[in-house]
Amino acid sequence: MSGQVWVSLISLGGVALGGALSFLVQFATQRSAERTEQRRQQTESSEARRAERLTLLERFVEVGAEAERAAFSRPHEWDDTTPWFLATQDSMNRLWVAERLIRIQFPLPVHDAARKYFLDLNRTVWEGLPDGESVRDYLEDNRLTFLDAARAVMGQPAAGLEGHLRDSP
Numbered sequence: 656m657s658g659q660v661w662v663s664l665i666s667l668g669g670v671a672l673g674g675a676l677s678f679l680v681q682f683a684t685q686r687s688a689e690r691t692e693q694r695r696q697q698t699e700s701s702e703a704r705r706a707e708r709l710t711l712l713e714r715f716v717e718v719g720a721e722a723e724r725a726a727f728s729r730p731h732e733w734d735d736t737t738p739w740f741l742a743t744q745d746s747m748n749r750l751w752v753a754e755r756l757i758r759i760q761f762p763l764p765v766h767d768a769a770r771k772y773f774l775d776l777n778r779t780v781w782e783g784l785p786d787g788e789s790v791r792d793y794l795e796d797n798r799l800t801f802l803d804a805a806r807a808v809m810g811q812p813a814a815g816l817e818g819h820l821r822d823s824p
Contacts (some may be wrong), residue, residue: 656711775793
């Protein structure tokens, strides 16, 4: 073969090799970019879900504290026209809704703990406690169990959430 043919073949081989390497680099770069974008979207989704859960926890704790205050201020006698009843009924309805939303957004152990706290609080608000029994002491165990379960799922200390409930009367 003549020298020109060899030069042409070597040149063609170089172009083919360069094209193949360029393709591989672009392919690898595209896959890396796709993986990075996928991780970013997963992170954003996870952060949004965490924010929703935190908002729901705050709502449940806030309404729970409101209901506890109603339990502390429960009059010995009331009917369905007294201001205490009307305000308390509204609080308990909002707590009921928040407890159901906990079931939707959280694993069952968190909901089960929220449900036990809700049932104790509901019983305390509407039926009261025997004389000498403290509302705070009666609710404390299930409240803390709920907060601990929520903290475990959220992966951070629940000090801010506990503060809402512990500061209630």
